[in-house]
Amino acid sequence: MATKRRASAVLALLMTSVVVLAGCSGGGEEAAPQSELYKDPVTLSWWHNASQDGPGKTYWEKVAKDFSALHPTVKIEIEAIETNQLQRTRLPAALLSSDPPDIFQAWGGGEMSEQVEADYLKEITDQTKTEVGDIGSAAEIWQVKGKQYGLPFRMGIEGIWYNKEMFARAGIAAPPTTFEELNTAVTKLKAINVIPIAVGAGDKWPAAHWWYNMALRACSVDALKKASAEKNFDDPCFVKAGQDLKAFIDTKPFQPNFIATPGQNDPTSANGMLANGKAAMELMGDWNRGTLDTVTTDKAKLASFLGWFPVPAISGSPGDPKAALGGGDGFSCAKNAPAECVEFLKYIVSPEVQKGYAETGTGLPVAKGAADAVKDPALKSILEATSGASYVQLWLDTAYGSTVGNAMNDAIVAIFAGNGTPEKVVSAMKAAASK
Amino acid sequence: MFVLVPMGFAVYYSLFRWRGVGPPTEFVGLRNYTLAFQDPIFLDALRNNAIIVFGSLLIQGPIALGVALLLNRRFRGRAVFRLLVFVPYVLAEVTVGIMWKLLLTDEGTVDALLRSLGMGGLVQAWLADLDVVIWTLLAILTWKYVGFAIILLLAGLSNVPDELTEAAAIDGASWWQIQRHVTIPLLGPTIRIWMFLSMIGSLQIFDMIWVTSVPAVRSLGASATMATYMVDNGFFARLWGYGNAVAVILFVISFVAALLFQRFLLRRDIEGAITGRAK
Incomplete structure (x- = not known):
């Protein structure tokens, strides 16, 4: 009998691997109608990939705190997840469920167009015209069929x-x-x-x-x-x-x-x-x-x-x-995220926040006003080459x-x-x- | 419940072309299974699993038996030896994998050791040569798991009654004759249980391969196993339906192997247990 039990233990073990793949299913639910900005208290959940302790992680914590100080009705809950895990398992599974994070890392390109097709993302074309204008052609990577679904905070060739x-x-x-x-x-x-x-x-x-x-x-x-x-x-x-x-x-x-x-x-x-x-x-x-x-x-x-x-x-x-x-990192808002999510997204790419980001030395900023904060000579030559590039292919x-x-x-x-x-x-x- | 429900989901999802975006809608029947058996890399993974299954049995078995018989004799320091033999098995697979990866880098510790022993000609690109890597991995797995086989056999040996070996000795049998005709036959059930565990473990091997062998070597098929192939395709290529199909194939192969093993090799042991209880 022991062997039988062993066999079922083995089965169970195998199942765990199957369960992970089988993941979860289920459709999205319709969101509550959007209310006026900053009127009701909201909590934004934010998933990013600066999971290693260091200037990058600390900086995002500061950004979230600063935003909450500016807008006391908004509370931001951060979850920092290692890139592969975030991109390959956590995000796809969360987006399939009815409870995805409000704002999360987005790399643009083919994956984003699949997410748009599945109706996961909030379209932000009208609200972010100024920001897109400031960022320039790099922002196109976070567009699908001419509409904006996310904004980059880091970009380089x-x-x-x-x-x-x-x-x-x-x-x-x-x-x-x-x-x-x-x-x-x-x-x-x-x-x-x-x-x-x-x-x-x-x-x-x-x-x-x-x-x-x-x-x-x-x-x-x-x-x-x-x-x-x-x-x-x-x-x-x-x-x-x-x-x-x-x-x-x-x-x-x-x-x-x-x-x-x-x-x-x-x-x-x-x-x-x-x-x-x-x-x-x-x-x-x-x-x-x-x-x-x-x-x-x-x-x-x-x-x-x-x-x-x-x-x-x-x-x-x-x-x-x-x-x-080239390529970069950006953030998108989930389809049903509160309107404050878009405001926070705009805040992240604002020149002041971008300047602080550039100073952490973890990547090149996208906002024009932040370029001066880049000090390293090698990074400076990348910045010059990026702005001099005739076309940036993701x-x-x-x-x-x-x-x-x-x-x-x-x-x-x-x-x-x-x-x-x-x-x-x-x-x-x-x-x-x-x- | 806990077995059948996830299994059912896996089978269900495996019938869809599904990239993990939105619910699965594009039903493709058995296409994912056909694709798997047409993919040369999956066939490489099957071959590698077979190498590990049979390699483990053929190499670990004789080594473990020999060592266990030796350690079963009384000598000074026996407890220490028994402990040492078991150490690799206790270490986590990931730890062992990283350790060997470092030892086996180009001109690393292993290469230096071989050269200092005048065996520089044996130096290989242990983890980079596509024809060598699976044998390197088999060697590491042997190093890690032979201790488990030894401990199992030692436990089996302690169940061999002293009366029998003493009786044989009195009849004038040599040590070797005693082992050959008395001890090893009585170890039969233990050996078969070890073979079963080793086989199932080898079919599902994942951690060590994943940690020790780099993605490029895996994706070229040189070191892929069914389990690493499943994760590489299911998650990294985001073919969720396909990944589920591979999971089902892995399950069916393990299940059939387990059933066949029970039917033909373990039957005697189980019957023995039942008749033993009836007495």
């Missing part, structure tokens, strides 16, 4: 972070502006026994971003926009991106065994390699400044050698050389949504591992779109 000291030793006069120059730089760095580029392919997305940039160079802006809007990947430029990437990988610019190297957060990661002088370059977004600091053994030294340059152009490609890949995996994004990243990683092809990336994306 990605580029190559590099070690100036190593570049000088290798005799590289200026940061590369074309891939030919980048290839030359790689050769020169190898000559002085330095790993030219660190890539955290183990986490998939840091490797996939190389393909995204190849696509950005190979594809016209129209082709990119069509891909995001219609999930149409027929343009041959997407295959060309894979071919360019393969040619680049064949020059062996990356560290050995990169397929198991994590992206960030520990000293053995690609991020740690750059931070501790074990590699000369890394392709990464604007948040890298903060994450490099957390893995370095010598912050002062890091600050002295760290530089940044935009992703080089590919000569003879139809892509706009001034286009850049990270492709975010733009296409998790399902296509995940399949695309997997297929790109296969190219890195040597068993994928440029054609398979496109066919995997198409297959995932129908899954």
